Amino acid sequence: MKERQNDLLTISVVAVLLLLFTVADLTWEFSALFGSRNQTAAGQKTEGTADFLNGRLTTSYQEKVHDHFINRHKWDTLRRDMESLMGKKDLNGLYFGKDGFYFQQHFPENYPEKRQEEGLAFLEKMAQEQDAVIMLIPTADELLQEKLPLYAEIFNQEAFLERAREVAGENHYVDMLRTMRLHRGEEIYFRTDPHWTALGAYYGYLSWWQTAGKVMPYYYDPEDCQLVMDDFQGAYTYRLDIDTVKERLYIFSETKKKQMLVRYDGKVQRTSYYREDALDGENPYAYFLGEGYGITEILTGYDRKSSLLVIGDSWANCMIPFLAPHYGSICFVSPSNYEGNLEELVREWKKQERSEILVLYSVTGLLEEAPWENEE
Amino acid sequence: MIVFRQRVSGDGKPVRGKCMEFGSVMFLFRFLPVFILCYFMAPGRMKNAVLFLGSLCFYAWGQPVYVVLMLLSVLMDYLHGHLIDHYRGRTASRVFLCTSVLVSLGMMFLMVYGDYTIRTVNSLLGTEIPMMRLPVPFGIMVYTLQSLSYVAEVYRGRVKPQKSILDYGVYLSFFPQLAAGPIVRYPDVEGMLHERKVDLSGISTGVKRFCVGLAKKVLLADAAGELWRAVSVVGNTNLSAAAAWLGILAFAFQIYFSFSGYADMASGLASCVGFSFPENFRYPFMARSITEFCRNWNMTLTKWMKEYVYIPLGGSRKGALRQTVNVLLVWSLTGLWYGPDRTFLLWGLWMAVLLLIEKFFLGKLLEIMPGVLNWLYMVFLMSLGWVIFAMPDMQSIWSYFLAMAGQNQKGLLDDRFFYLVMEYIPILAAGILASTPLLSMAAAKIREKKSGACIALYRFGEKVLPGMLLLLSMIWIVGRNG
Numbered sequence: 001m002k003e004r005q006n007d008l009l010t011i012s013v014v015a016v017l018l019l020l021f022t023v024a025d026l027t028w029e030f031s032a033l034f035g036s037r038n039q040t041a042a043g044q045k046t047e048g049t050a051d052f053l054n055g056r057l058t059t060s061y062q063e064k065v066h067d068h069f070i071n072r073h074k075w076d077t078l079r080r081d082m083e084s085l086m087g088k089k090d091l092n093g094l095y096f097g098k099d100g101f102y103f104q105q106h107f108p109e110n111y112p113e114k115r116q117e118e119g120l121a122f123l124e125k126m127a128q129e130q131d132a133v134i135m136l137i138p139t140a141d142e143l144l145q146e147k148l149p150l151y152a153e154i155f156n157q158e159a160f161l162e163r164a165r166e167v168a169g170e171n172h173y174v175d176m177l178r179t180m181r182l183h184r185g186e187e188i189y190f191r192t193d194p195h196w197t198a199l200g201a202y203y204g205y206l207s208w209w210q211t212a213g214k215v216m217p218y219y220y221d222p223e224d225c226q227l228v229m230d231d232f233q234g235a236y237t238y239r240l241d242i243d244t245v246k247e248r249l250y251i252f253s254e255t256k257k258k259q260m261l262v263r264y265d266g267k268v269q270r271t272s273y274y275r276e277d278a279l280d281g282e283n284p285y286a287y288f289l290g291e292g293y294g295i296t297e298i299l300t301g302y303d304r305k306s307s308l309l310v311i312g313d314s315w316a317n318c319m320i321p322f323l324a325p326h327y328g329s330i331c332f333v334s335p336s337n338y339e340g341n342l343e344e345l346v347r348e349w350k351k352q353e354r355s356e357i358l359v360l361y362s363v364t365g366l367l368e369e370a371p372w373e374n375e376e
Numbered sequence: 377m378i379v380f381r382q383r384v385s386g387d388g389k390p391v392r393g394k395c396m397e398f399g400s401v402m403f404l405f406r407f408l409p410v411f412i413l414c415y416f417m418a419p420g421r422m423k424n425a426v427l428f429l430g431s432l433c434f435y436a437w438g439q440p441v442y443v444v445l446m447l448l449s450v451l452m453d454y455l456h457g458h459l460i461d462h463y464r465g466r467t468a469s470r471v472f473l474c475t476s477v478l479v480s481l482g483m484m485f486l487m488v489y490g491d492y493t494i495r496t497v498n499s500l501l502g503t504e505i506p507m508m509r510l511p512v513p514f515g516i517m518v519y520t521l522q523s524l525s526y527v528a529e530v531y532r533g534r535v536k537p538q539k540s541i542l543d544y545g546v547y548l549s550f551f552p553q554l555a556a557g558p559i560v561r562y563p564d565v566e567g568m569l570h571e572r573k574v575d576l577s578g579i580s581t582g583v584k585r586f587c588v589g590l591a592k593k594v595l596l597a598d599a600a601g602e603l604w605r606a607v608s609v610v611g612n613t614n615l616s617a618a619a620a621w622l623g624i625l626a627f628a629f630q631i632y633f634s635f636s637g638y639a640d641m642a643s644g645l646a647s648c649v650g651f652s653f654p655e656n657f658r659y660p661f662m663a664r665s666i667t668e669f670c671r672n673w674n675m676t677l678t679k680w681m682k683e684y685v686y687i688p689l690g691g692s693r694k695g696a697l698r699q700t701v702n703v704l705l706v707w708s709l710t711g712l713w714y715g716p717d718r719t720f721l722l723w724g725l726w727m728a729v730l731l732l733i734e735k736f737f738l739g740k741l742l743e744i745m746p747g748v749l750n751w752l753y754m755v756f757l758m759s760l761g762w763v764i765f766a767m768p769d770m771q772s773i774w775s776y777f778l779a780m781a782g783q784n785q786k787g788l789l790d791d792r793f794f795y796l797v798m799e800y801i802p803i804l805a806a807g808i809l810a811s812t813p814l815l816s817m818a819a820a821k822i823r824e825k826k827s828g829a830c831i832a833l834y835r836f837g838e839k840v841l842p843g844m845l846l847l848l849s850m851i852w853i854v855g856r857n858g
Binding site for chain 1: 396400401402404405406408409436437438440576577579580583584587609610611614790791792794795798799800801802803835838839840842843846847850851852854855856
């Protein structure tokens with residue numbers, strides 16, 4: 001009799017769990033069928049017999065059932081929290097750092113020696129043949145190693161930067177490792193985004209200005225920063241599907257004052273460096289000059305004879321507003337989005353008078369985007 | 377069959393049988409409740425019809441078109457069984473046995489090994505025979521062996537041909553074991569197909585077994601798989617020796633807990649509907665020799681190979697040379713059962729060679745060696761075997777061996793090893809615990825006690841543990857971490 005009761009209890013617990021969630025989920029699904037969640041269904045492609053026979057229909061239904069399971073988001077959070085309790089310190093290519101920092105996992109094996117040599121050859125060519133200034137910014141994991149999880153392995157950016165300095169030569173090289181180390185206690189990197197903040201870019205600008213031997217035409221006061229939003233959630237929050245971590249987004253007020261014009265890929269035009277529309281998207285960092293364009297041309301509004309070609313990744317977006325007062329126009333080419341030949345573009349650029357070139361990349365961005373491949 | 381390393385067709389594109397995973401929302405919260413309700417609501421004589429239809433629906437979920445293949449197999453075997461029996465003692469009986477075997481094996485060969493063979497022929501002869509690119513039918517490696525078991529047993533006269541095509545359909549298509557076995561021989565379930573007893577105790581045992589199997593697959597095997605992926609993405613030449621050993625331990629856990637988890641789920645579901653399936657794993661990682669490991673690993677496959685290949689070929693009765701050939705052949709086939717690739721074949725040969733060495737040379741020495749040394753010997757050789765099993769080609773096998781020997785620039789230890797150990801320590805600890813009989817021994821010890829807090833806690837835990845494991849598995853199944 002006792003055994004029978006035990007068996008009944010075991011079966012009941014499991015059966016109730018399964019049936020409870022089945023009924024709850026089915027109710028949820030049916031209510032959604034007549035609610036807003038299914039509004040897109042009408043627009044979906046109708047599956048045919050072939051889709052049924054080869055299993056595509058059933059597979060897609062299976063995914064739909066999973067994705068729309070009752071309170072899906074809470075299950076995700078529950079699992080993540082439990083894994084975190086069990087000691088998991090990374091997810092989706094991100095390390096969970098201390099003090100609310102997330103770091104992209106830059107493993108040494110992602111940057112093999114051959115790739116590094118190609119990168120160095122590109123930098124050497126740009127510095128020595130095109131008289132370009134080289135500015136490579138170490139990413140947050142290199143600077144804030146004490147915030148990484150214990151034993152987290154990262155690519156040694158310092159060693160690469162040392163080699164970059166050698167091939168570029170002192171006159172063409174902006175020592176960003178030293179600069180960022182000087183300010184490492186300040187908010188120079190976002191916690192939830194792979195980029196540097198406006199403050200980080202400001203220190204970068206100061207460093208560039210000293211190396212390039214420019215006269216500082218405009219004084220930016222870090223104390224006079226404008227708070228754009230205090231609930232900024234960088235790209236990492238979208239990648240991890242978390243909405244609890246928020247931070248502040250500042251810009252330097254002065255960079256907004258001058259009338260200017262930005263032209264993206266020769267088509268779209270805007271009158272500000274800053275894109276309010278990007279703040280709600282999956283890459284809110286695109287607030288700085290947008291994203292995904294091959295060529296961004298900027299008429300700065302300053303009466304200057306010289307012009308600048310910036311070859312770089314998205315890290316450049318944040319610093320370009322600081323460069324504006326030095327030039328009448330700036331052309332920012334992002335080789336990863338640019339479909340033309342970079343070498344030809346540089347050749348044409350150099351034909352102009354008083355034209356300068358700045359290569360501005362994050363260290364890992366340079367090696368990942370491989371701009372030299374656009375020359376082939 | 378579970379595919380741990382995606383099988384690759386001739387042109388390098390991965391091919392695999394699609395199915396409804398046990399550890400999926402679709403199975404747990406749609407298929408299973410409906411199936412169980414229908415089964416228990418159906419009157420006695422309709423239960424097999426529900427089983428058969430349920431199995432066909434399960435089977436059709438991934439690749440509906442292959443239901444035709446399953447139905448054809450059922451029909452062919454059913455007819456062949458009767459023809460073999462009808463012409464018993466005459467040549468025709470043997471002819472029908474041969475045609476049945478040829479059709480079953482031919483179908484499996486075409487679907488699973490076709491492109492691999494074409495690729496091999498093309499590379500050897502320089503020909504350009506186009507690939508077929510057929511999707512692999514789900515469960516074909518299991519049900520083909522079951523089908524062969526039926527016709528062979530009918531031919532031998534050990535069982536009578538099945539009168540009801542429905543009952544035979546249930547035997548061949550029964551969905552719980554299609555994913556990864558156990559491979560049930562026809563004589564083992566012949567009686568249960570027609571008449572079986574379903575009681576509370578059987579259902580309770582089945583429920584417990586299913587929940588344990590689900591947890592093994594979802595909580596342990598998948599996590600071990602993540603650890604294995606974290607190691608393998610580093611690249612063999614960038615691995616320290618410690619990380620390489622950790623990786624192969626994770627792979628061994630992944631493969632073991634996947635297979636034994638699926639087998640537990642299959643046995644559990646079978647028990648709920650009155651079947652009793654043979655055991656498929658008996659703590660193989662506790663073995664003290666390769667021979668013992670093979671005896672306790674995928675036992676139903678090993679038994680099938682012994683029964684229908686090794687013994688018919690003469691087994692060990694026709695001298696050492698013949699036995700050597702037989703062992704090599706059986707284990708080559710076993711290797712190829714896991715996948716159509718030369719490294720699976722090589723794994724089978726590796727196992728065969730180790731078995732032969734133990735049989736002819738090391739047997740006596742292993743008997744007198746201390747148990748710990750025996751166990752270390754088994755772990756070392758099996759780890760090398762798992763490398764062969766896991767790697768896609770010979771070059772990768774060799775580079776992984778070098779990493780295990782500390783011959784890479786990373787040497788013996790690196791930060792990656794410590795990082796991964798710290799991150800996966802609960803999984804590794806749970807894996808080690810679950811792959812040993814320690815838990816069941818502890819449970820048995822507690823059960824011996826008649827009273828006390830310990831036994832009360834145990835009794836309570838025993839009742840709610842399946843539910844807790846199910847809930848935990850549900851969190852891992854529904855919640856996605858990426």
